[in-house]
Amino acid sequence: MQETTQQIIVGLDERSYPIDIGAGLLARTPLFDNLPKQLLIVTNTVVGPLYEAQVRAQLFAHDVVTHTIDDGEGAKSLDNFGAIIDTLIAHNFNRDCAIIALGGGVVGDLAGFVAATYQRGVNFYQIPTTLLAQVDSSVGGKTAINHPGGKNLVGAFYQPQGVLIDTQCLSTLNDRDYACGLAEVVKYGIIADADFFAWLEAHQHNLNQRDSAALTYAIRRSCEIKAEVVAADEREQSVRALLNLGHTFGHAIEAAHYESWKHGEAVAAGTMIAATLMHQLGELTATELTRIETLLNGLKLPVRAPKMPLERWQTFMQRDKKVKGGTLRFVLPTAIGAACLRPISDWQAIGAAIAAMSHADARSPL
The missing domain is CATH 3.40.50.1970 (Rossmann fold)
Incomplete structure (x- = not known):
């Protein structure tokens, strides 16, 4: 049936x-x-x-x-x-x-x-x-x-x-592409729904096993959140930008490592940089940072970015569509279940977060 x-x-x-x-x-x-x-x-x-x-x-x-x-x-x-x-x-x-x-x-x-x-x-x-x-x-x-x-x-x-x-x-779907989709699912929990994030933590084994019931719920809840955001801000003038959590850093990783990193993998690593930046600014607790890293790890996603000079990060990120008036605006988690869009021009702080979450041997799962 x-x-x-x-x-x-x-x-x-x-x-x-x-x-x-x-x-x-x-x-x-x-x-x-x-x-x-x-x-x-x-x-x-x-x-x-x-x-x-x-x-x-x-x-x-x-x-x-x-x-x-x-x-x-x-x-x-x-x-x-x-x-x-x-x-x-x-x-x-x-x-x-x-x-x-x-x-x-x-x-x-x-x-x-x-x-x-x-x-x-x-x-x-x-x-x-x-x-x-x-x-x-x-x-x-x-x-x-x-x-x-x-x-x-x-x-x-x-x-x-x-x-x-x-x-x-x-x-x-191969395992790598499947995991890439889970990076976007986790994003919805971080920016909009703490209960959904907790559900993902509790059901990560089911998701890794591609359990039909777990997948159907995860897809439905993700689409519900996105549909609500799109209905409120179709052309990304305000709240819709929050859907880009991890993407500013992630797009830089993709651009620099076009052949070896996939979109979802870059978003996962980018999400960890964004979360680390907020933790270093004193606006995200160590517990919440650890929960995000643990869930991404558990879903077989990379949490460390490849090392590259800060100037190269800047070059790619300054092309981001969230640049306004010459200032780059970042989507940043303020808690699990909440995020903000904030202009940050302190490249020393940005560089410190990137350095903390980068590693010379970091790579996507090939």
Whole structure:
């Protein structure tokens, strides 16, 4: 018997949309309501062979074209953006078409940006297949591609029409990518829900074992928190910036170690630097700092950043989207369950936190 679907609504007035969560949802008909005739599936070389046929089987009444990109962060590029636009034009896709993103965060970000720009905007739908995408990037309408000068420098806020999260997709995810998603789950507990953080501490073994019930709850609670934040601040003018806990430091790690660190791993290490900075400023207790480190460790995530000169950290972090008036603003935990966005220009304090949580041999789990 099919597991009951759980639904969350992202409340954005006329642009509100559902997030459906459950096991086996890729096998249901219809996948989404009111899909147009012309559909473009954007997927990658890893996810396509696993799930494209299953999705296409539910879309037999539609004219479906698939565009497949390479796997990895490097695929979120201007070249691939142009190639997908070329595919849409070559197949005479009109403004009534829709784009379905089938894959992880790279696929979703890229496909969403294409949807936001093709003929000034066409509908798109998210079918995230990684845990990181299910709890974070597929929800909230952030779309982007990377530029050699930095991550996500070219993009748009553009909401999907719907998100379908099939928890069975996580069974084919490798351990490293699975752990990356857990880094974003932990983030929600730190910034918004102390009870959820305590639940994660109590159920980390279940999550490491990919227990279905534990996963469903963790995904649902993460999506609930993100949906509430997005509804309150869609375009990241205030509270939505808190969702970037660990990301300012993490993006610097990613930029400097592009080939060896994944996004979730960099966020985990970045979260520890942010927490350490607050502890050194006397605003986060030693107990709370230890709880954060212990949970990240328990979920098999790195908690030490690679060593690099402070000037290099500065170069990458000054490109962060939270820079305002020339001052970098950091998302910082004030307690487990609460965080703030704060401008800090004291690079001596920032450097001390980085040094405390860096190690010459620090690396992501390869």
